Amino acid sequence: MAKQRRSTTPSRRRDKKGGPGSGRRKPCLFCKDKVEHVDYKDITTLGRFTSERGKIRSRRITGLCRRHQSQVARAVKRARELALMPYVAEPVGGDSPGRRRDRDRD
Numbered sequence: 001m002a003k004q005r006r007s008t009t010p011s012r013r014r015d016k017k018g019g020p021g022s023g024r025r026k027p028c029l030f031c032k033d034k035v036e037h038v039d040y041k042d043i044t045t046l047g048r049f050t051s052e053r054g055k056i057r058s059r060r061i062t063g064l065c066r067r068h069q070s071q072v073a074r075a076v077k078r079a080r081e082l083a084l085m086p087y088v089a090e091p092v093g094g095d096s097p098g099r100r101r102d103r104d105r106d
Contacts, residue, residue, distance in 0.1 A: 025063060026063025027063065028063065028064050028065040028068055029062075029063070029064065029068075030064065030065075030068040030071075031065055031068065035068075037071065038068060038071040038072050038074075038075045039075065040074075040075040040076075040078040040079045040082070040084070041079070041084065042075075043079065043084055043085060046072065046075055046076050046079060046085065047085075048062075049062050049064075049072050049076065050076060050085070052089060053088065053089050054085075054086055054087060054088045054089045056072070056073050056076050
């Protein structure tokens with residue numbers, strides 16, 4: 001029969017309070033300000049919900065509720081279609097070795 005481990009101090013997992021992954025969600029920015037509809041013309045606000053590469057950030061990162069996250073995604077896509085926001089951001093570094101060069105060689 002195997003020995004059972006019995007410790008006098010509680011395990012470390014139970015002591016953790018408020019750290020990363022504590023289960024506490026950020027409040028929705030739009031619900032807090034009582035915004036009904038997300039405006040696709042407000043580029044500064046929409047820029048907060050996209051990454052530096054131009055991708056739409058997830059709910060887990062933005063802290064938005066389901067309703068406002070879908071409105072933000074729709075607004076970002078609409079702003080991209082109207083050329084208010086870029087689809088993809090330009091690369092910061094120079095020419096990387098793995099990229100294709102210009103096909104026009106004269």
